[in-house]
Amino acid sequence: MAYSDKVLDHYNNPRNVGALDKKSENVGTGVVGAPECGDVMKLQIEVDGDRIVDAKFKTFGCGSAIASSSLATEWVKGKTLDEALSISNTEIVQELSLPPVKIHCSVLAEDAIKAAVNDFKAKRATTAQEQSAK
Amino acid sequence: MQLPIYMDYQATTPVDPRVLEAMLPFFTQAYGNAASRNHAFGWKAEEAVDAAREACASIIGASSKEIVFTSGSTEAINLAMKGVAEMYGHKGKHVITSLAEHKAVLDTAKHLEKQGFEVTYLKPDKNGRTTAADVAAALREDTILVSIMWANNEVGTVNDVRGIGELCHEKGVLFFTDATQAVGKIPVDVAADHVDLLCFSGHKIYGPKGVGALYVRRRNPRVRLVAQMDGGGHERGMRSGTLNVPGIAGLGEACRLAQAELETEAARAIALRERLQQKIEAELDFVHLNGDAEHRLPGCLNLSFNFVEGESLLMGVKDLAVSSGSACTSASLEPSHVLRSMDVGDDLAHSSIRFGLGRFTTEEEVDFAARQVIDTVKRLREMSPLYEMVVEEGIDLSTVNWQGGH
Structure with missing residues (x-):
């Protein structure tokens, strides 16, 4: 299968590989996919106020899955939570020129962003509750 | 080479x-x-x-x-x-x-x-x-x-x-x-x-x-x-x-x-196959041999690498013409029917590579192949959430409730 130059670039030089401290209050973690399906993405965001200041990923999956998640971390950095939530998989498909059989990779990356944001929001809600209980 | x-x-x-x-x-x-x-x-x-x-x-x-x-x-x-x-x-x-x-x-x-x-x-x-x-x-x-x-x-x-x-x-x-x-x-x-x-x-x-x-x-x-x-x-x-x-x-x-060269050729293929397997296993953990260790063909080595996915692995070993047990590349996500019949888990089936060695394979080629496989697997494991979960965090993957699989 021929990969687009952008997919190859992300595969060979993935951006933001790594992990953030998932116990930190400022970090949201999203893990989507399943090993049997050949794709697992973990995407993490570090949030300051309402803005994503850092993002890291780790992905088990094909080159397109790695590229989609690498691109997702690039895109969410500097965005507000709501802006990040509005990133859609079709933008990822376009940017990476993914073929139809690889669209699920972009969907997974979108899901990973949403899961990370939601995880962060849930954390913040819990912290707020605890604080108001005090 | x-x-x-x-x-x-x-x-x-x-x-x-x-x-x-x-x-x-x-x-x-x-x-x-x-x-x-x-x-x-x-x-x-x-x-x-x-x-x-x-x-x-x-x-x-x-x-x-x-x-x-x-x-x-x-x-x-x-x-x-x-x-x-x-x-x-x-x-x-x-x-x-x-x-x-x-x-x-x-x-x-x-x-x-x-x-x-x-x-x-x-x-x-x-x-x-x-x-x-x-x-x-x-x-x-x-x-x-x-x-x-x-x-x-x-x-x-x-x-x-x-x-x-x-x-x-x-x-x-x-x-x-x-x-x-x-x-x-x-x-x-x-x-x-x-x-x-x-x-x-x-x-x-x-x-x-x-x-x-x-x-x-x-x-x-x-x-x-x-x-x-x-x-x-x-x-x-x-x-x-x-x-x-x-x-x-x-x-x-x-x-x-x-027929004339069968014995020498088989011995040579076995030596190359063992060299390849030993080199890979010396540097990587979580490597599985697919197939029978005793009853096997001289020139065939089928290995699975935990925590890395087959297609990305093949992408990484770009200088090797090898075959994968995962039919991912043909868009179907169906692992090989052979590995499935052997009850190799889908995750391992997806990360299998078949190395086929033969009459014109050299030691130099085997060493190059081992190096490229090792480097690729290491690199992919560094970015694999599964490797992190199992090796660093000690999580049993079978107990994880996976979300949103496709």
């Missing part, structure tokens, strides 16, 4: 220059039809076909009258299975084969099911092996054919052919074996191994593509087939069609060379 490196010898092999040399005269000089009985062109072609038939018989311990030339193993499989089913269908309607067979056998078995036959698909053990005991348990009064491959093309496991052959002869059931991966690689003897029908192909043994042979036993028992191709009655009526003389000459020469 030239890149990319060819390590897919179970898929096909280059034509040995000595084989090509033997074929060339039959294209432009001795181009007669082997069936032309009344002139020198025909005689010359027939002579070449006869010599090739001898070589094909010799490498499997048969007599030359028992060889039928075909276009390759797929055709031979169709002829053997359908030919037996049609000839002996009045005696019984039951056929036994295995889930780990090549698609050519499985699809032909499906065809027989549509014709009213009942097929038992044996499940191999976790190493991909089928034994006489497995076959014995499935035999019935109305079983007319057992079709079990000699050696598996994906994992290289060698089946208990002699045991299965003995059992079949004892029970009076015909035994066909797809020996495409075995002939020329390991000793094959249709007499000692009690085989009734056997096929192999030129292009797996450094011969040309588009030519193969079917062995059909002539005595104890005499096997009869219903031809699947109607026409001029070539090959004793079993396979009509003008003989592919250059191809057959090439197949014959390939057999002659393979």
